[in-house]
Amino acid sequence: MEAQKFMVFLFPSVSYTLKAEKIIKEKGVAYKVIPVPRHISSDCGVCLRVAVEQQGLAAEALQGLVTWERMVLL
Amino acid sequence: MEPDPLKNQLIYFDNAATSWPKPAGMMEAMGHYNEMIGGSPGRSGHRRSLDAGRIILETREALAELFGNGNSLRIAFTKNATEALNIALLGILHSGDHVITSSMEHNSVMRPLRFLETLGVQISVVSCSGDGRLSPEDVHAAIRPQTRLLVVTHASNVTGTIQPIAELGQIVREHGFLFCVDAAQTAGALPIHVDEMAIDLLAFSGHKSLFGPQGTGGLYIREGIEKHLRPLMMGGTGSRSEFERQPDFMPDKYESGTPNTIGLAGLGAGVRFVLTEGVQAIRSKEEGLTERFLKGLASLKGITVYGHPEAASRTAVVSFNIASVSPSEASLELDERFGILCRPGLHCAPAAHRTIGTFSRGTIRFGFGYFNNDEEISFALEAIQSLAAGD
Numbered sequence: 001m002e003a004q005k006f007m008v009f010l011f012p013s014v015s016y017t018l019k020a021e022k023i024i025k026e027k028g029v030a031y032k033v034i035p036v037p038r039h040i041s042s043d044c045g046v047c048l049r050v051a052v053e054q055q056g057l058a059a060e061a062l063q064g065l066v067t068w069e070r071m072v073l074l
Numbered sequence: 075m076e077p078d079p080l081k082n083q084l085i086y087f088d089n090a091a092t093s094w095p096k097p098a099g100m101m102e103a104m105g106h107y108n109e110m111i112g113g114s115p116g117r118s119g120h121r122r123s124l125d126a127g128r129i130i131l132e133t134r135e136a137l138a139e140l141f142g143n144g145n146s147l148r149i150a151f152t153k154n155a156t157e158a159l160n161i162a163l164l165g166i167l168h169s170g171d172h173v174i175t176s177s178m179e180h181n182s183v184m185r186p187l188r189f190l191e192t193l194g195v196q197i198s199v200v201s202c203s204g205d206g207r208l209s210p211e212d213v214h215a216a217i218r219p220q221t222r223l224l225v226v227t228h229a230s231n232v233t234g235t236i237q238p239i240a241e242l243g244q245i246v247r248e249h250g251f252l253f254c255v256d257a258a259q260t261a262g263a264l265p266i267h268v269d270e271m272a273i274d275l276l277a278f279s280g281h282k283s284l285f286g287p288q289g290t291g292g293l294y295i296r297e298g299i300e301k302h303l304r305p306l307m308m309g310g311t312g313s314r315s316e317f318e319r320q321p322d323f324m325p326d327k328y329e330s331g332t333p334n335t336i337g338l339a340g341l342g343a344g345v346r347f348v349l350t351e352g353v354q355a356i357r358s359k360e361e362g363l364t365e366r367f368l369k370g371l372a373s374l375k376g377i378t379v380y381g382h383p384e385a386a387s388r389t390a391v392v393s394f395n396i397a398s399v400s401p402s403e404a405s406l407e408l409d410e411r412f413g414i415l416c417r418p419g420l421h422c423a424p425a426a427h428r429t430i431g432t433f434s435r436g437t438i439r440f441g442f443g444y445f446n447n448d449e450e451i452s453f454a455l456e457a458i459q460s461l462a463a464g465d
Binding site: 012013014015016018019021022033034035042043044045046065066 | 115116118119124127128130131134135145146147311312313314315316321323325326
């Protein structure tokens with residue numbers, strides 16, 4: 001079985017991450033708030049992790065409401 | 075029944091300073107944070123830190139709904155309206171700029187402006203009428219090529235006089251400078267819509283009509299203005315920690331250091347109470363109380379009332395004087411003999427008192443709130459009558 005692949009959305013700060021969380025939660029997207037992986041950024045904040053299959057749904061929900069800085073494949 | 079101060083049956087008419095009592099949800103929200111969460115928001119990724127961050131986000135979202143701005147991240151939290159006004163004024167104005175304000179302002183506006191004046195900022199204080207109203211035509215006449223900002227209180231903390239904010243916003247928008255509104259007395263008590271009123275910077279306090287605890291307040295900053303608005307404090311924000319430069323984005327740019335999470339939990343509950351009750355319902359109740367009090371005062375002898383005669387043109391704040399007693403003596407008598415708590419003096423607004431002709435005597439100020447009632451107004455009118463009669 002192939003391992004689940006994830007995409008992380010990186011935001012300017014936790015206020016943005018949690019606002020994004022609220023929005024995708026209401027849209028029914030499965031997600032997890034995780035510390036920003038060290039290999040992606042030295043920022044000590046948190047980011048949103050979603051399954052690769054749901055990244056489009058998440059991006060669509062956030063469009064125009066919360067701007068993310070980067071999307072990175074884990 | 076006559077309230078007995080010794081049994082703590084007090085009549086609280088000092089809501090213009092701090093509202094009391096608070097909705098039950100406020101203490102519950104603060105207790106919940108304290109007992110069940112307790113973490114630092116934005117300082118880690120553990121669940122208690124995230125829950126603390128979520129509480130603050132919910133408070134921001136509730137305020138964004140109340141003020142009609144779509145993006146809650148445009149609101150930076152401060153410890154009160156004074157700090158928010160200081161960020162706005164000290165951050166925007168530089169030597170050579172011109173700023174327009176009214177003669178009804180609180181010292182939270184006047185003192186930063188007088189400080190800026192020593193640094194070379196030009197100030198025009200537009201005179202208001204004897205009942206505290208600012209004329210948009212007079213503001214228009216004060217505009218110069220160097221005008222950078224109009225800063226005006228939404229309603230006076232001394233007379234309750236409501237200023238024509240939407241009309242003033244229109245003038246500012248047409249001339250292309252910035253509009254800062256001091257909503258310390260009105261956030262939660264009067265409808266505020268930052269877009270419809272063309273407000274660029276809105277300073278509010280959390281502990282008055284938003285029913286939060288003391289130590290809460292904030293500043294709404296229209297998109298793009300943060301590029302030109304220097305922060306008052308810099309430090310840790312939990313974001314961009316690898317850089318020694320202050321973040322340049324909202325709200326982090328203006329929120330250095332651990333925030334007052336427990337206070338913001340309470341403020342969130344207070345704002346949700348306002349949204350549930352409805353600003354119009356709150357306004358209607360407070361206007362009714364004010365009208366009843368104004369009518370009652372008009373029938374008493376030896377009383378001078380200040381501000382606009384109509385309750386519809388003022389918040390639930392009434393300043394008055396009793397000819398035979400000084401404001402401080404009257405307030406002491408009201409407290410000790412009748413259990414009525416109010417505020418005498420100049421209310422940190424000497425300019426406003428000069429405008430209405432009560433400098434340096436000051437006034438007795440009653441600030442009614444949503445939890446006051448008609449019986450308390452009637453009792454207070456009887457108490458004032460007996461003080462005026464020298465009983």
